[in-house]
Amino acid sequence: xxxxxxxxxxxxxxxxxxxxxxxxxxxxxxxxxxxxxxxxxxxxxxxxxxxxxxxxxxxxxxxxxxxxxxxxxxxxxxxxxxxxxxxxxxxxxxxxxxxxxxxxxxxxxxxxxxxxxxxxxxxxxxxxxxxxxxxxxxxxxxxxxxxxxxxxxxxxxxxxxxxxxxxxxxxxxxxxxxxxxxxxxxxxxxxxxxxxxxxxxxxxxxxxxxxxxxxxxxxxxxxxxxxxxxxxxxxxxxxxxxxxxxxxxxxxxxxxxxxxxxxxxxxxxxxxxxxxxxxxxxxxxxxxxxxxxxxxx
Numbered sequence: 001x002x003x004x005x006x007x008x009x010x011x012x013x014x015x016x017x018x019x020x021x022x023x024x025x026x027x028x029x030x031x032x033x034x035x036x037x038x039x040x041x042x043x044x045x046x047x048x049x050x051x052x053x054x055x056x057x058x059x060x061x062x063x064x065x066x067x068x069x070x071x072x073x074x075x076x077x078x079x080x081x082x083x084x085x086x087x088x089x090x091x092x093x094x095x096x097x098x099x100x101x102x103x104x105x106x107x108x109x110x111x112x113x114x115x116x117x118x119x120x121x122x123x124x125x126x127x128x129x130x131x132x133x134x135x136x137x138x139x140x141x142x143x144x145x146x147x148x149x150x151x152x153x154x155x156x157x158x159x160x161x162x163x164x165x166x167x168x169x170x171x172x173x174x175x176x177x178x179x180x181x182x183x184x185x186x187x188x189x190x191x192x193x194x195x196x197x198x199x200x201x202x203x204x205x206x207x208x209x210x211x212x213x214x215x216x217x218x219x220x221x222x223x224x225x226x227x228x229x230x231x232x233x234x235x236x237x238x239x240x241x242x243x244x245x246x247x248x249x250x251x252x253x254x255x256x257x258x259x260x261x262x263x264x265x266x267x268x269x270x271x272x273x274x275x276x277x278x279x280x281x282x283x284x285x286x287x288x289x290x291x292x293x294x295x296x297x
Contacts, residue, residue, distance in 0.1 A: 011226040012058055012092060013208035018220040020187040021180030026208045027058045027229060029094070029169040035231035036096045039270035043104045044166050049112065050084060050096045051164030052142045055171035057088035058229055059160065060146070063175060066090035069124040070234070075137065075145070077113025080104060084113075087268075093232025095268040109141050118145050120153075159192050163200035170203040172211070191216070233269035240264050240273045241283050249284045256280065 012027040033051050042050065053073055061071045068090050075084040083099040104112060115137065122131040133153045139145040143160045150158035157176040163169070174195060176188045194215050202211055212221050244252055244262070255262055262275045275283070 010229040011208070012062055012229055013223060013226045014062060015208075015212060015221055015223045017187065017191065017216075018222055019183050020191075021177040022174060022187055022191055023063075023177065024172065024174045025059045025062045026172045026211065027055050027062075027170060028204075028208075029055055029058070029229060030167070032094055032229050032231045033164075033169050034167060036094060036268070040097060042098060043100075045104050045107060045112065046081065046098055046100060047166045048164040048169075049081070049109060049142065050086065050098055051169030052162040052171070053084055053086045054088075054094050054096050055162055055164065055169040056142060056146055056160060057086045058092055058094065059171050059173040061088040061090065061092060062227070063173070064090075064122070066122070066124075068126060069122065069128075072119075072121040072123060074119040074121070075113055075116065075142075076119060077116035077137070079112050079114030079116075080107070081112040082116075087234070089232060089234070091232075092227055092229045093234075094229060095231065095233045097267040113137060118149055120149065157188065159195060161195060161198055161203060163203040165204070168204050172198065172203065191219070194219075233266065233271070235266040235269060235271055237273055241275070241279075244275065244280065245283055249280075252280050252283075 010029050010032045012025055014023070014025050016023045029051065033054060036054065037047055037050065053075070057071055057073050060073075064071065070087050070089045072085065072087045076082065077084075080102045081098060081100040081104065084096075085098070086094065086096045088094050117134050118137055120133050124130065133149070135149050135152060137145055138148040141162075143162050146160050147158055150156055156178060159174045160171060162171040172195065174191055198211065198215055202214065206214065208223065208226070212223060252262070256277055260276065262280070264273045264275075265271070266273075
């Protein structure tokens with residue numbers, strides 16, 4: 001396999017350590033990160049934070065047995081950055097957005113978000129039950145926040161290493177599966193110790209094969225075929241129409257009295273959806289199907 005050629009592709013690799021209950025994933029995001037943030041004028045420090053959260057969402061999604069739907073990671077802060085949101089589908093389609101105020105230059109992550117909460121949501125997208133967990137922000141960076149959440153809420157030993165800059169993001173995850181036979185009782189501590197030697201530039205610059213060889217060359221690592229990661233926004237005219245329907249006909253009519261149309265932009269991809277009086281009448285008519293008007297980016 002030509003490691004150099006896949007190094008700059010957006011891929012997730014799964015791997016296991018033979019004869020242990022330890023599994024792992026690595027991910028590299030390049031075009032996905034750039035596509036997700038191309039319509040958002042995020043400061044560099046915020047692009048890096050979103051990049052790390054995107055890499056983390058792909059790593060975690062790959063450990064879940066989702067038949068569809070999406071994993072949503074949110075960091076709700078009380079600092080100048082009050083919201084970071086990343087959504088990852090079961091097919092590893094990613095989108096991301098953030099809300100902030102002021103100049104963020106030179107701030108550490110804890111200064112960006114201040115006190116707040118970490119929210120993880122599993123949305124089946126098929127009308128099934130949604131799972132949501134909410135915990136306080138505990139940790140100095142996104143890796144620590146996620147590790148603390150997994151330890152507290154999922155009770156699965158998990159370690160995560162993340163790195164990002166303005167244009168790329170990458171990460172590695174190790175998990176120790178519970179209730180599995182262990183032949184090597186020191187394996188979990190040893191793998192964590194070895195993985196702790198990884199450098200941010202190695203996460204970003206090495207292929208999965210090169211990095212695993214560098215970190216675990218004396219271990220029995222089995223690497224599986226990669227899965228592509230890409231940018232995907234799930235917004236649609238139908239979903240925006242459903243949001244307007246939740247406001248109710250009276251409130252929508254009042255908005256249209258003040259302005260001739262309702263224009264809504266997607267926070268993730270900047271698609272624009274426009275509804276006029278005829279459109280909204282169709283929304284609230286049970287006998288008329290809303291036309292599939294094209295959105296604009």
